[in-house]
Amino acid sequence: MKPYLKRAWAEISLGALEENIKKINSLLYENTEIMAVIKADAYGHGEGDILKKLCQCGVRYFAVSNLDEAVSIRKHCPDGEILILGYTPPEYAHELEGNNIIQGVLSLEYAETLNASAVNKIRCHIKIDTGMGRIGLKYSDPERCAKEAEKIIRLDKISAEGLYTHFAVADSPDDDESVEYTKNQADYIIEVYDLLCKKGIELPHLHFLNSAGICYHNNKRSTLARAGIIMYGLYPNYPVALPVKFKPVMSLKAVVSLVKQMRTGESISYGRTYKAPDNNVVAATVTVGYADGYSRLLSGKAEVIVRGKRCPVIGRICMDQLILDVTGVPEVKEGDIVTLIGRDGDEEITADELASLYGTIGYEVVCGISKRVPRIYVD
Numbered sequence: 001m002k003p004y005l006k007r008a009w010a011e012i013s014l015g016a017l018e019e020n021i022k023k024i025n026s027l028l029y030e031n032t033e034i035m036a037v038i039k040a041d042a043y044g045h046g047e048g049d050i051l052k053k054l055c056q057c058g059v060r061y062f063a064v065s066n067l068d069e070a071v072s073i074r075k076h077c078p079d080g081e082i083l084i085l086g087y088t089p090p091e092y093a094h095e096l097e098g099n100n101i102i103q104g105v106l107s108l109e110y111a112e113t114l115n116a117s118a119v120n121k122i123r124c125h126i127k128i129d130t131g132m133g134r135i136g137l138k139y140s141d142p143e144r145c146a147k148e149a150e151k152i153i154r155l156d157k158i159s160a161e162g163l164y165t166h167f168a169v170a171d172s173p174d175d176d177e178s179v180e181y182t183k184n185q186a187d188y189i190i191e192v193y194d195l196l197c198k199k200g201i202e203l204p205h206l207h208f209l210n211s212a213g214i215c216y217h218n219n220k221r222s223t224l225a226r227a228g229i230i231m232y233g234l235y236p237n238y239p240v241a242l243p244v245k246f247k248p249v250m251s252l253k254a255v256v257s258l259v260k261q262m263r264t265g266e267s268i269s270y271g272r273t274y275k276a277p278d279n280n281v282v283a284a285t286v287t288v289g290y291a292d293g294y295s296r297l298l299s300g301k302a303e304v305i306v307r308g309k310r311c312p313v314i315g316r317i318c319m320d321q322l323i324l325d326v327t328g329v330p331e332v333k334e335g336d337i338v339t340l341i342g343r344d345g346d347e348e349i350t351a352d353e354l355a356s357l358y359g360t361i362g363y364e365v366v367c368g369i370s371k372r373v374p375r376i377y378v379d
C-alpha cells in the first residue's frame with residue numbers, strides 16, 4: 001500500500017533540494033561556499049537523506065546545533081566539515097576531538113575550559129556577538145574584540161579556523177534601520193577579522209551570511225554561507241520577496257477516512273464550534289491532527305487541497321484527525337489524498353502561508369512536523 005500506510009506522511013522532494021542548492025550557488029560569490037544548516041533533523045526534513053543528497057550536490061560544510069546532531073551527521077558523512085553553532089558542555093571535549101567536529105566558541109572562559117579538557121587539539125570557529133545578543137564575544141569596539149579573539153587563538157589546544165557572527169534583522173530589506181544594523185554587524189566582524197590579519201593571524205574562514213544575508217546582504221568577504229531555510233524552499237520572512245524563487249522541499253499529506261452529508265445545525269468536533277448552516281454541507285474527516293504537528297491553532301483558519309480544490313478546515317483540529325468542508329468537491333471519496341502543505345493541481349499551500357495564519361514562521365511549521373509522520377523521499 002502506497003502512499004504511506006494511508007494515514008499521514010511528509011513527502012520530501014530531493015529534486016527541489018538540488019534545485020535550491022543550485023540557485024543558492026548562483027547567488028553566491030565564487031569564493032563563498034555553502035555551509036548547509038541541517039540542525040533539528042534538517043529542519044524536520046530528515047537529516048540522513050538530506051545529507052546524502054547535499055553531499056551528491058557537492059556540499060562539504062555542515063552546521064548543526066549540538067553534539068548529538070554532530071555525531072549523528074558524522075556517522076553518515078566521514079569527510080564533511082561539521083560545525084556546532086551552539087554550546088557543547090566542555091566535559092564532551094573528547095567527543096569533539098574524536099569525531100573531528102568544529103566547535104563554536106562562545107566566550108574566552110568557554111575556550112579556556114575547552115582547552116583544559118582537550119587531549120590534543122579542538123578545532124573551533126570563534127563566535128562574535130555583533131548584535132544578535134545571544135552568544136559570542138561581546139565588545140563595543142573591534143580592537144578589544146580582536147584582542148580577546150587572539151587570546152583564544154593562542155590557547156595551545158585550541159585550533160581556531162574561523163570567525164563568525166549571526167545577523168538579527170537581515171530578513172527586513174525594506175526597513176532602513178534593519179538594513180543599517182545588518183551592515184554594521186557585517187562591518188564589525190570584517191574589521192575584527194582584518195585586525196587579526198594585521199597581527200599575522202589569518203583564519204581560513206570568516207562567515208556571517210544566513211539565508212536572509214544571502215538574499216539581501218550578500219558579501220564576498222563571507223567565505224561560507226550558512227544556508228538554512230531557503231535550502232528547504234521557504235522564506236526567511238514571508239512574504240517579503242526573494243531574489244530567486246526557491247521550491248518548497250516538504251509536503252504534508254493525509255487521506256479522507258469518511259465523507260458525510262450534514263444536516264442543518266449538526267455540529268463538528270470538540271466544543272461544537274462549527275454547526276452546519278444548511279442541509280447542503282458535506283464534511284470529510286482526514287487522518288491527521290495536532291499530534292502530527294498540524295497545529296490546533298489552525299482550527300477554523302486553515303484550508304487544505306482535495307482534488308485540486310481548496311477546502312476549509314471546520315471545527316477544532318483533534319490529536320489525530322480533523323474535519324473539512326468538502327461541499328465544493330462533489331467527487332470526494334474515502335481514500336482521497338489531502339494535501340495540507342504542498343501542491344495539488346493548480347493550488348499550492350506553503351508552510352509559510354500556514355504559519356502566517358497562526359502567528360508563527362515556516363521554520364516552526366516544518367520543524368514541528370512530528371516524529372510519527374514518516375518522511376518519504378521522492379525526486
Ligand SMILES: *Cc1c(COP(=O)(O)O)cnc(C)c1O
Nearest residue numbers: 037085166210211226227228229
Ligand atoms: C539556524 C542558523 C542559521 C540558518 O538560518 P536560516 O535563516 O535558516 O538561513 C545560520 N546561522 C546560525 C548561527 C543559525 O543558528
